[in-house]
Amino acid sequence: MDIAVCVKQIPSPDTPGRLDAATGRLDRSGGLVLDDSDSYSVEMALRLAEQSGGGEVTLVSMVPDGEVAGLRTALAMGAARAVVVSDPALAGSDALSTAKVLAAALRRIGAPLVLTATESTDGYTGTVPVQVAELLGQPSVSFARRIELDGGQLRVERQTESGYDEVSCPLPAVVSVTAGVVEVRYPSFKGIMGARSKPVEQLDLAALGLDPAAIGSAGARQQVVAVERAEARSAGEVITDDGSGYERVIAVLDDWKVI
Numbered sequence: 001m002d003i004a005v006c007v008k009q010i011p012s013p014d015t016p017g018r019l020d021a022a023t024g025r026l027d028r029s030g031g032l033v034l035d036d037s038d039s040y041s042v043e044m045a046l047r048l049a050e051q052s053g054g055g056e057v058t059l060v061s062m063v064p065d066g067e068v069a070g071l072r073t074a075l076a077m078g079a080a081r082a083v084v085v086s087d088p089a090l091a092g093s094d095a096l097s098t099a100k101v102l103a104a105a106l107r108r109i110g111a112p113l114v115l116t117a118t119e120s121t122d123g124y125t126g127t128v129p130v131q132v133a134e135l136l137g138q139p140s141v142s143f144a145r146r147i148e149l150d151g152g153q154l155r156v157e158r159q160t161e162s163g164y165d166e167v168s169c170p171l172p173a174v175v176s177v178t179a180g181v182v183e184v185r186y187p188s189f190k191g192i193m194g195a196r197s198k199p200v201e202q203l204d205l206a207a208l209g210l211d212p213a214a215i216g217s218a219g220a221r222q223q224v225v226a227v228e229r230a231e232a233r234s235a236g237e238v239i240t241d242d243g244s245g246y247e248r249v250i251a252v253l254d255d256w257k258v259i
Helices: 036-051 068-079 093-111 128-136 187-193 243-255
Strands: 003-007 010-011 031-035 059-061 081-085 113-117 140-149 153-161 164-170 173-177 200-204
Touching: 003 036, 003 093, 003 128, 003 140, 010 068, 031 081, 036 059, 036 068, 036 113, 036 140, 036 173, 059 093, 068 081, 068 187, 081 093, 081 140, 093 128, 093 200, 128 140, 128 173, 140 164, 153 173
Parallel strands: 003 059, 003 113, 059 081, 081 200, 113 173, 140 173
Antiparallel strands: 010 031, 140 153, 153 164
């Protein structure tokens, strides 16, 4: 079965993130890498494709400047191809605009199953997967820790605070995968070399039939109004226990309304 995976390429976590003071946007001018949370949904997709007896895993990514460096990691893992949406008009996109772009690209691909991470590590909105599902008119299952295919049905173990729920839904569907639920394979040398020749389709808004006036900063419903430095942390209070230190600890916790 063919599966599409929405992945995000983000600035490397090894370098401190920077916000543009004028726009409040994250600086993405440096090299981008595959968001670590997406590696789990890619791994899940590869396993499901293998278990179904065939099919391709296609990556879908919205990114500035046609960047593909982060996608090479997922292609080296075993994904067959990638679709990249890049357009200057995408700058300043909020979560809903991102979902509109991804949904338009997914319609072109037509895969019966779409996997995503639960949220990106540079945005943390956690809303894009369900928005994509709504725009596609498909069922949405979130926080999946296990997925099984049974003909035209999915069986999903949906992680909760107290355990998991067993959920079934028909295909096509959009499922977000919880990070850490599968062991992600390391790309082999053969996979790394082969990733260089795998097809990467570049699309812009015109190719997707989307109006630039409704996407990016022009259509954003969310806006950064100010960027300020966080206050420097002051030194904490040191309590020397002379036999009555517990009283000071209790007083502090009471002031903080902890007890």
